[in-house]
Amino acid sequence: MDLSRLAVHTITNRPWSPRECIEHYADAGVRGITFWRRDFEGVEPDWMGKTARDAGLAVNGLARGGFFTSEEWWDDNRRALDEAVAVGAPQLVLVCGGCHDKTLETARAVIAERLATLLPLALAAGVKLALEPLHPMYAAERSALNTIAQAHALCEALGSPSGLGIAVDVYHTWWDPNLEPGIERAAQLNRLFAVHVCDWITPTTDLLNDRGLMGEGCIPLRTITAACERAGFGGFYEVEIFSNRWWATPQEAYLSEITRAFSACL
């Protein structure tokens, strides 16, 4: 895959400040950047967005809103939308929230209801909402939305507005027997808003922060990106890697590995 399709999430290089991310990404030929809300601690998002664009990077999105099963969901999502507008991100990635002390069924109903409440605000702000199904191992704590099929159903339950779509992360979905049809359907309906890439390594020793660089694991990346391309996806492939192992290494060399792996494995 050509580097013109490469975006990187700032969390991937967690040891760097967002400003360092911008500089290094631009130098390395990365074309898009996805900010994380933590990047705005002590920094104005509008300044951050301008800095990225001035460096030649497209601001591809903002991670993360959602968390609909938490008490602060309303204020938190309003702030996230404001930040998305300020940084110039066309979309906000939503991690929908786990079931915690609710049943999954209840949590899923709460997610649908609160998403419906948030949606008009997002549409009015011109910020698209990208539902990210998370791996079933996060159903309790992070997201009761766990498959692409569920994300499609949720879009449809809300009337399939053009501002609501799906972020497919290969880490969360590679195991799904319905992955390819789900991707194809999303792309055909202009609902495939984002594709996140990394790899699943074995053994996985930490549920959160033990992701692999593309090529280190068993995810058939080229098969998945081919499905995206066939269905007409034209956006960025976003590298999003949580990895204690990689975070402990020199980040410049790591970024070189990322661009190399992106070209070689996608």
Place this chain on the structure above:
Amino acid sequence: MDLSRLAVHTITNRPWSPRECIEHYADAGVRGITFWRRDFEGVEPDWMGKTARDAGLAVNGLARGGFFTSEEWWDDNRRALDEAVAVGAPQLVLVCGGCHDKTLETARAVIAERLATLLPLALAAGVKLALEPLHPMYAAERSALNTIAQAHALCEALGSPSGLGIAVDVYHTWWDPNLEPGIERAAQLNRLFAVHVCDWITPTTDLLNDRGLMGEGCIPLRTITAACERAGFGGFYEVEIFSNRWWATPQEAYLSEITRAFSACL
């Protein structure tokens, strides 16, 4: 749930020898036992089966065969069938094998093909085969079969013989939006061979050995067992808990907790 429906997997009390399991289970009012193949190291399975039955326990099954993506799959499954016959287990639980260095698609095809080869032997031996879908977090290393829907499809691809069915483990499947319909369909088709219970705790700190006792986590056990009962399931609910935490405690007190939790939470 009445204790007459309680079976326990010997692995649940890993610190005990299988003979200690038999004695303590019988004393505690447990009615069924599921052996693990490791129980037969240095012990004849026919003697073990007789000892369990003499103590008043039904031998409910043998765990685990399958692992179709390993090189030793054929010899290993033949031995497992022999052991199931010898111990008097009516069914062998199959963990189908991960994708390892194959793609998931290839692994799934290999599983179907090798299962088809094994099936006639199992039918001839009078041992039922219970396909156990494993949680998607085990797709790489342990099982490319990850949902009840996939297990149904596999049964049907092989002609739906009466000796082939599904073991539903709540740990692996609780997140699945299609869990209840999958259970109901399995029970109605006499394909629900086994139900394994435990709980999903948060945070989960180990992908393998951090399961919870029923009631410690977020799995809606009563909702799930109600679905099983409604659909006509009349078998044991088998307690299968891998837990470093519980294994480090005195096992007699733990077994009391198991019977208490079984009555209280199912």
